[in-house]
Amino acid sequence: MAQLVRGEWQDSLAREGLAPVTAAPTGPGEEPPCPACGSTGALADGACPDCGLQLA
Ligand SMILES: [Zn+2]
Incomplete structure (x- = not known):
């Protein structure tokens, strides 16, 4: 289930045009x-x- 939730979160970010932030800007x-x-x-x-x- 955790994998499914993480996938949905990434899909949501992709729809909004946001990439996961992993470092300082x-x-x-x-x-x-x-x-x-x-x-x-x-x-x-x-x-x-x-x-x-x-x-x-
Ligand atoms: Zn200084």
Whole structure:
């Protein structure tokens, strides 16, 4: 039964033009915004270029 329910859910999404969301809405190559200051600039040595928060 679980399989049937999951299939119906996917059919519903397909009818509405929605794909299952499995990841953050950032594409490959895009930097996620800094959680502290919201900067989307490229990381500098793994740290936010604006506030210096270590992100990587
Ligand atoms: Zn920052």
